[in-house]
Amino acid sequence: MEAHGQRLLGKAYEDPITSFPLFQKFTAQNPEIYWSIVLKELSVWFHEAPSCILDEIDKSKPGGTWFPGSVLNIAECCLLPTSYPGKTDSNVAIVWRQEGCDDNPVCHLTLKDIRDQVMLVANALDSTFSKGDVIAIDMPMTVSAVIIYLAIILSGRIVVSIADSFAAKEIATRLRVSQAKGVFTQDFILRGGRRFPLYSRVVEATPDVVIVLPASGEAVNAPLRKQDKSWKEFLAQAAQHMRHCRSSEGTIALKVDNLRLDHYSPVYQPGESITHILFSSGTTGEPKAIPWTQLSPIRGAADLWAHMDVQVGDVLCWPTSFGWMAGAVVLYSCFLTGATLALYHGSPLGRGFGKFIQFNRWEFKLKGLGANLRRVFGSAGEASNIDDDLWLSSRAYYKPIIELCGSTELAGGYIHGNLLQPQAFGALSSASMATCILILDEHGNPYPDDQACEGEVALFPLLMGASTTLLNADHGEVYFKGMPLYKGRHLRRVGDVIKRTARGYFIVQGRADDTMNLGGIKTSSVEIERVCNLADESVLETAAVGAAPPQGGPELLAIFVALKEGFNNDAEKLRLQFSKAIQQNLNPLFKVSIVKILPELPRTATNKLLRRVLKDRVKKELPVQSRI
Incomplete structure (x- = not known):
């Protein structure tokens, strides 16, 4: 069967229009065959091999049991060189540039450089947190954020994703639900030539402990709480902790004059162990906390390998953050295929980002990277x-x-x-x-x-x-x-x-449900309505719906309003108030495009809100309203 799948894949390359759909259908009908192929293409290494690819015996699990009996550390898979797909210690793993330094050469780290720094941070984590602790990352996707992410997982802990755009209330919700023991963040966010406070917003959510990285330079530019630590202090504790670390026999594990801060023994766990907690809004008003296991990254990496042909020698630049699944998918796609991750520390909307993705091809060649930069x-x-x-x-x-x-x-x-x-x-x-x-x-x-x-x-x-x-x-x-x-x-x-x-x-x-997609973020209508209902004393109730313009593109946010008896108000005034309230309490990137005041909101006989009726009404008016 696996050989049949390989033959179909070969035919798909020879005659893609007719053969590719056949191969895709084959993989859907025989997923265990497909995943056995993928494991040979990605640098996934099992500490203990699984007994099979897929076990469907347990009917209580609708999705079956994948790789039963497997034991691994997915972060270690990212960091180890492999003969296939061709990852070596000298391969460039990350290239980056800081906004404002757009005429400088790009910075880079090899796979060995990254591994050494991840192990240093993993040792520092042992000095501050316990094994199994849940630790949040609330910062832009920088080189340091990537190293912290991998170190948390390598050391047997769990990452929590928090977008750096979230208000303090949303940060607090995610810390509470995940029971995070600490947060990694920055003092400020530097973006578009401006400086936005981040540490102060995180502290407002009252986490137990915060490790603060400087947005620029070496020193943190913000007064810290007594229990919080600067990045420099946090790393310095690694050596102090190792000096007092004792082996099971009671002897000093590492001599003071021979500390190996660039060495760390990965924590191996079953494939179904949780490594990452992400959040996606539901219809209840509280974001759903979605655990990723060690197997989840393999799926994300396989998608970009199979559909975008991400491979060794490629450079992948995808502006995002660990607050969203894209951050983890891009990281794993690069490190499991051997591609190079390109990060721009700043806004992707300006000329500086454009220069970054067009940087000198000879510079790439000197670093061992392919010259075919804009392939897809x-x-x-x-x-x-x-x-x-x-x-x-x-x-x-x-x-x-x-x-x-x-x-x-x-x-x-x-x-x-x-x-x-x-x-x-x-x-x-x-x-x-x-x-x-x-x-x-x-x-x-x-x-x-x-x-x-x-x-x-x-x-x-x-x-x-x-x-x-x-x-x-x-x-x-x-x-x-x-x-x-x-x-x-x-x-x-x-x-x-x-x-x-x-x-x-x-x-x-x-x-199809009571959520919408605003700027690539799936958001609950209930969350938005809860904020809008409190934005003005004249509001009795609101209904939030999203509708895409007829010419395509992102959904526009429309708010339908029923006013309290005896109150009047202006739709444009409410639109500005709703936008301000949503940006302060949910996400500063959201805005209200349309506000409609109705005598009452349409409902079923059982009092269920008819969002579909409201969405259809918005769509009919969008050719005019979408100019707002």
Whole structure:
């Protein structure tokens, strides 16, 4: 069977238009074959090998048990050189540049450099935290953030993702739900030539201890609480801790004059052990806490390997942060394939970022990197605009743009573009590898695979790396309750509505539930409504919906308002008040585009809010309103 899969893959390269869909379908029907191929392509090393790829015996687990019996440390897999795919200690692992230093040469670290620094931080973690502790990262995705992330996992601890744009209240919620013992952050964020306080916002959330890195220079530029530590102090404790470290025989483990701070023994754990807690908003008003296991990163890395052809010698630059799944996916994609991670410490919206991604090709060659810099674009997080895609592609001799649509709980995508099929701007061309997607009609029945249609998407549940638990919600109720059976298994809920065109392309239409996608961030309507209801004394209740403009692109946020009896108000005044309240309490990147005042909000006979009716109303008015 595996040989058959390899032959299909070979045919897909020879005749991609007709053979690639066959290979994708084969991987969906035989996922264990696909993942056995992937493990040979990525630098995944098991300390103890699994008994098999997939065990479907336990029917209480809708997604099966993947790699049962496996023991590993996924951070170690990232840091070790391997003969295949060709990672060596001298390979450049990361290149970066600081905003404002745009005429300077790019900085770089080799794989060995990164490993040494990760082990130093891992030793320092032992001096401050206990094994198994949950530790948050709330800072931009810098070189230091990458090193901290890998060190937390290498040392047997768990990372918590917090976006550096969040308000103190949202930070506090994530610290409480995850029970984080500490936070890594920066004193400030330097972006677009401006300085934004970050440490003061984190402290407002009252974490136990904060380790503070300087945004620039060597010294932290903010007064710290008594229990908090600067980055320099934190690292200095590593040596002090090792001086007092004793082995099980009671002797000094390391002599004072021969400290090996660049050495650390990884903590090996079962494949299903949690390494990372991410958050995705639900409909309850509290963000869902989604644990990633050691297997989840393999899925994310495999997606970019298979669909974007990320490989040794490539340079991958994807502005994001560890607050979102993209940060972890990009990190693992680079370190497990041997590609180079490119980071710009600053705003990706200015000329400096443009210079960074076009830096001197000879400089790359001197560092052992390939010269083919702009080979492919990737796009994820929010719906793309066709005109924007055309403009971007035209700036790189019409290189393809590979779309990705997925979710945090899947640890990757479920529909993608790829380099083996013709691509259409603003659309996706196939299901992800080893993924079976179905589009359901209004009765919950799947449309035929070759039929143009539109409906809620569902997934066959055998998905390696996908979530199996939630920390603060019932996983089965959220993703499986009420879903139809297909081939003897309950389908998995995604929550997206997608359209399949007559030519077989997929176009994302928005959310089917009470969430929306604002700037690539899935956000609960309930969260937004809770803030807006308190923004003005005239507001009785609100309904938040998101709708994509007819020309494509990100969803616009619309708020429908019912006023209290005896009150009047102006829609534009409320729009400004709602935007300010949302930016202060939820996310400074969100804004309200449309406000409509209604006598009352439409509801069913059982008093359920008819969001679909409101969303349809917004769509009808968008050709005019989208100019706002």
